[in-house]
Amino acid sequence: MRKVVLFIAQSLDGYIATHDDSLDWLFSVEGEGDNGYAEFFSTVDTVLMGKRTYDWVMQQENGVFPYPDKKCYIFSKADNEDTEYVTFISGDISQFITNLKKEEGRDIWVVGGGNLLHSFFKEGLVDELRITVAPRVLGDGIPLFKKGDYHLDLSLSGTRTFNQFVELHYEVLK
C-alpha cells in the first residue's frame, strides 16, 4: 500500500520555522545539490499541507502553485474554494487518509506544518519520516513535534549527509 511520508527540514532543536514564518535560517545553510529533493519528489504523486503552509508557499511562489502535476489536498476547517490545483479538506482526516491510501498511486507527501502534523501524529497517519536537520539552533519557533498526547516508535532506515545537512530516515512502527 502507498505510504504517507513526511519530508521536512528542521533546526537542530526541532523547529520548522520561526514564529514569524521565516525559513531564512534554513536557506542560509550550505547543502549539496538539491539535498535529495528531486529524488524524493519523484516517489510521490500526492501532496498534503495545512492551510498556513499552503498560504506560505503561495506567497513564496508569488501566487503560482508549485506542484501542478501532483494531486494536492489542503487541510482547513474554514470555508475555502478549491482551485485548479488544490482541493480543500475539512472533514475527518483519518478517514480521508485511509481512503487515499487505498487508491492506486505513488507515495503521499505530507509537507507540514506543525499544526497539521500534530493531528497526523496523534492519529498515527504517518508511515515514514525523512527529516533533514539543519545546523541551526533557533531557541523558539514552530515545533515539528508539538507537545501532546501521542507517542511514536520509529526504526532508523538510514542517514545521509548533504554537506551541512543530515537526513534522518525513519519508518514508523505500528
Ligand SMILES: NC(=O)c1ccc[n+]([C@@H]2O[C@H](COP(=O)([O-])OP(=O)(O)OC[C@H]3O[C@@H](n4cnc5c(N)ncnc54)[C@H](OP(=O)(O)O)[C@@H]3O)[C@@H](O)[C@H]2O)c1
Ligand atoms: N521547515 C520545513 O520544511 C517546513 C515545512 C512545512 C511548513 N513549514 C512552515 O510551517 C509554518 C506553518 O505551520 P503551522 O503549524 O503554523 O501551520 P499548518 O499546520 O501549515 O496549518 C495550520 C492550519 O491547517 C488547518 N488544519 C490543521 N490541522 C487540521 C485538521 N486536523 N483538520 C483540518 N484542518 C487542519 C487549519 O486551518 P484553518 O485555520 O483554515 O482551519 C490550521 O490553522 C510556515 O511557516 C511554513 O513555512 C516549514
